[in-house]
Amino acid sequence: MDHQTVCCRSFLPRAREAWLLCGGADALHREPMTPSPDLPGLFTWTGALADCPLHPTILWSEGGGQTFQAVDPYSFPPHISGFDLHLFGEGRHWHAHRMMGAHPEVRDGIPGVRFAVWAPGAERVSVVGDFNHWDGRSHPMSVHGGSGVWELFIPGLPDGALYKFEIRNRESGQIFVKSDPYGAFFEMRPNTSSRVFASRGYEWSDDAWLQRRSAPNAWKHRPMSIYEVHLGSWKRGVAGRFLGYRELADELIPYVRDRGFTHIELLPVTEHPFDGSWGYQSTGFFAPTSRFGTPDDFRHLVDSAHRAGIGVLLDWVPGHFPKDAFALARFDGTALYEHEDPRKGEHRDWGTLIFNYGRSEVRNFLLSSALCWIEDFHIDGLRVDAVASMLYLDYSRQANDWIPNEYGGNENLDAIAFLRELNRTIQGNHPGVLMIAEESTAWPGVSRPPETGGLGFTMKWNMGWMHDTLAYFQLDPIHRRHHHNQLTFGMLYAYTENFVLPFSHDEVVHGKRTLRGRMPGDESQQHAQLRLLYAYQWTYPGKKLLFMGQEFGQGTEWSEDRELDWYILQYPLHQGMTTLVRDLNHLYRNEPTLHAAEFEPEGFAWLDCDDASRSVLSFLRRGGDSQMIVVLNLTPVPREDYAIPAPHGGLWTVRLNTDSEFYGGGSRGSLQARAEARPLRGFTHTLRLDLPPLAALILAPG
Incomplete structure (x- = not known):
């Protein structure tokens, strides 16, 4: 074929007829494409190069009189740069989420969506969705050499289009259909498809807040009283409907401000399929859950909090992920994000899988997730869940069910290195952003700098203080004289870390009762002791955290299935409790005596x-x-x-x-x-x- 002619092929598995739209903008006309006699669905056009646009438009009919058209996605070259791939392979791509996933963009004046996914064990990866009948034959992707990164630009996809990746494993030939690990938005559960999300360019109005936040180490000497919230059960709408992010901005933020809290901490809003996991078994590490609205709706909630002077912390879970077949587990038919050996790769207690922190691309995934929440959503800090389970190879395991590290110890050296890198990166690039560890053991230096042997967190939950305090308060007062040391012992280690004093959601579920319900005596004595407990917490050195509902003496255990017991606020004892919490917060915030030297x-x-x-x-x-x-x-x-x-x-x-x-x-x-x-x-x-x-x-x- 000489240089004056060109051959254009298109594979349209459902088409009966196909045409190529040829000619210039002023003289477009349809040219029939010839079907292949050997491969149904393959159509070919051969003609003059001058008649074939740079990005041809294909028209086709599937019968029934309806005609479809689309710009040829294979006329667009790959977009991801070699430098991006190099950083990704080395584990130093801090913003991998901007390279991977689905990104609406305009190429040569043509709008579309660029898809990218990491699947090194695949021999074929296709984008499937409601736009191509979920047919993996329609939009196969191209791979970038040996990087395992697959890419395709699909023109003309609408905002909100549903999609997944269809992956054929190279060794077994098995086919898997997976949601996007880097997806920015998902269907409402129980459906699991990813959604194309084209942000309208949210206009933030929290510059003053971010500037104030950025002062290095200012958090050490500022009051910090955290209201821990599960958005789906704080308050519900009519007939138990979830309140949306924007409704929560109108109701939750004024409530928190009135009660005097300085921060809210959200149980994970990262997308998750099962309500009963409370978000701690995430499948969408870059996506605010669609239960409450869009990513921009979530931005509005954070922005509203900042305008009201309230910081927003997010529970973030890099320790494990669920085994759901549609998500990360054996993503390309291999142990990609997890370890192959279940002695290293499975949490027996939780039925979940452990990230392989020794793999560069997995570290990229987690690190870019953390930075995404901080940079793209203006989150003020991450509370890292279950850090102890990351640090120890034998965490909650039988003696013969774990593999020692290279030195024969039980420390997870890859996880330790990852946590140090995570904290160095975030605090080095975003001074004032808080990294808080939920760590329940005596691991030394959790909130000390990596250069001195620490893990680099800014703060750590004081689980020992919490357990000792609640164990003491639930004793009948006649026996407390024999357990006095449970309240005094904590001061022996109070300054070994930068501590948060937590009465969290974990203390008011699974038969533990509410905080008030733990107190002995009649209702009046229970309230008196709960008020005493809060006074002790607010005046003891350390930042404060209280789970929602406990500020007014919630009567029943928390459940994610219903809203809090707001009706009890009609009763004087509960009104008094919320008044006390408000007064404690204001005293704590206004008196440097109580907050200037907590550490x-x-x-x-x-x-x-x-x-x-x-x-x-x-x-x-x-x-x-x-x-x-x-x-x-x-x-x-x-x-x-x-x-x-x-x-x-x-x-x-x-x-x-x-x-x-x-x-x-x-x-x-x-x-x-x-x-x-x-x-x-x-x-x-x-x-x-x-x-x-x-x-x-x-x-x-x-």
Whole structure:
């Protein structure tokens, strides 16, 4: 064939007739394409090069009188650069999500969608969807050499088009149909297809917030009170309908601001197929769940929070993923994202698979997921779930069910290296963004820099403090004298990490009851002890976290299937509880004494931690030039004329009494007292106070 002619072929498996649209823009005409006698669906046109556009349009009929047309996708060359592929193969492509997945774009004036997927074990990968009858013969992709990255640009796809990848394994010939690992949007469960999402270019209005956030290490000395939320069950609409992201922006954000919280922490909104997993078994690591709206709707929720002065944290789960056949598990017929050996690649307890952190492309996947939420959705921090399960090769395993590392130890060296890289990358590029570890063991240096041997997180949940505290409070007060050390022991390690004090969703499910339900006694005593517990949490060194519903004394265990028990707010004790939480938050935020030195030993001193016989604790909080005294009476016995040490003389006034009638108490106890110059327990002065039963007093000078 000479250079003046060209041959155009198109494979249209359902077509009966096909035509090529030829000629210039002013003189377009249809030229019939010749069907192949040997391969049904293959059509060919041969003609003058001048008559064939650079990007030919094919028309075809499938019978019934209807005609379809599309621009030939194979007239567009591959777009992904060699440099991108090099970074991806080395595990240094921080923004792999901008290369992989489905991206609406315009090529040579023609709108379409560029698809890319990593499937090195495949001999064929096709894009299938509602636009091609889910037929893998229609849109096979091309592979970039040995990278395992497949790519195809398909012109003319509409926003919202459903798609998956059909993958034929090279060795077995098996065919798998998978959702997009890098998908930006998904169908509403139980359907599992990915959706093309063409953002309209969301216009953020939170520049001032981001600028304030970016001050390095400012979070250490700022108050941080976190309201943990499961969006699907905080509040529901008519007939149990989910509230959308935009509705939640209108209702949740003002509520959180009114209660005085500084941040919300969302249980995972990464797309997930099963409501009962609460989002912790994610299949869409780059996509806000479609249960509540579009990705831009989610941006609006975050933006609204920032405009209201509320930070947004996201629970993020790089420790494991579910075995669902439509998602990551054996993605191309091989153990691609997971380990082949189940002794390294499977969580026995959870029935999930463990990421292979030693594989460059998997590290890319997770690292770019984290950066996507921070950069594309303006998330202020990630709470990394189940870090302990990542650190230990023998986590929750029998003795013969794990493989030691190369040195014979039980540490997962690849996971450790990944976590350090993750924290270095995020904090190095986004100062002020928080990385919080849910880590339940005594692993040293979780919130210390990698260069000193730490993991590099900014903070860690204090699970030991939480367990000891709740174990103590659920005791009958008559027995508490024998367990006094459960409240004092935590101070021995309080400054080994930067701690968050969590009363999270995990403490109010699976038969554990609510926080109020754990307290002994009648309803009035339960409320009194819950108020006491919150005063202890808010005045103890460390950032604060409280799961939704506990701020008003939720009566029943949390369930993802229903909204919170909002109706109980009509009752005075519950009204008092939410008033107390609001007042504690405002006191904590407004008084540097309570937040300026939460991670430094100079911010705290015991006044008397030894009175186990009467179950009374007293301590001093310091911040800047100011001081506050906190006294906890942990029994239902009033303590009159009770002596505690004081750091100096003068008048001390009660700033908050959890027994106040405003909170549902009896308004007992001292209002103020003058410290006398009588040494006590190493301090120069003594205060004598009347302590109300099951209550806390917070005092300040003056």
